[in-house]
Amino acid sequence: MTVVVMRGADLIGRPVVDGDTGNAIAEIRDVVFDASKGAITGFTLRKRGFLGSRMKQVLPLAAVVSVGTDAVMVTGSGSLVKADEAPADMDTERSANVIEDRVITESGRVLGIVRDVIVLGGSAPRIVGFEVSGGPAGDGIVSLGAHTALSGSALIVPDSYEHRMRSDLTGHAAELSLPDGVPE
């Protein structure tokens, strides 16, 4: 198994495949993110194909078998649930949109703007960092560390993060000490 670090944008359009049938039952439309927990809680979906429309069903994280380089695997068509029947922590209306949030150090220095989230794939997918650009520290990746605070408009990081921004996914994967880290 290859543990994959990927940008959130790379997940968009990835097929959701039922491992019991081999059929693609949806495509990823967006990642649902709980800012208070710093965790992925599921995915919104769209129908497959060109200009696929948004689906009323969503994919809770608990139903995901694995997020891989080529597909998001589930088992059984019952993996998808209606949005209003999704787990409470998967509130797609209140999901934090961290894109365009400012990244600010505890001392108040703005490091840049969040351009994307960095997702660790596999059987327990989670957000492990943010891609940041447009600030004085240059473009890079900020790890989602224990001391990070996140609101609907800003990401607060320790002052030391100003000098810890990684410039690439490879470095970020290494920082996570992934045994088989092979970034896309």
Next chain:
Amino acid sequence: MIRFSELLGHDAVELGTAITVGKVTGIVLERDRIVSVELSAGVVPSTAVHGFDGDVLTFDPLLAVGSPKSLNEVIDPRGLKLLDMHGDCVGTIDDLIISPTGIIEAIELGDGHTVPGVRLRAVGNYAAILTVAPAPA
């Protein structure tokens, strides 16, 4: 043993009457087993097939009575992606190696590698799915 690509186009001949009723046009799989054979003239369950690896496909028409036409099932898996349950693409199916009894012994990939057929979990409209590989000894 016979390759799926070789099986395609074989004449399908009824045992007992020796009548050629059509040609093999596809197969329907359930995990690593062929459950039915698509003919140009209909469908024959694999239980009626006498042997898959001959020069023609022979079958018992008495056991093939009432075989329904398969719907929305993959009859030619060549070209399908081969995914594992991690969501990683292992390759693209180039051909299948089929035993005389209709078991998929091996999956041949476009890059020349083969995967044991016993790992075949499902074949669908998007991909063929593999079970998780056993841990190396």
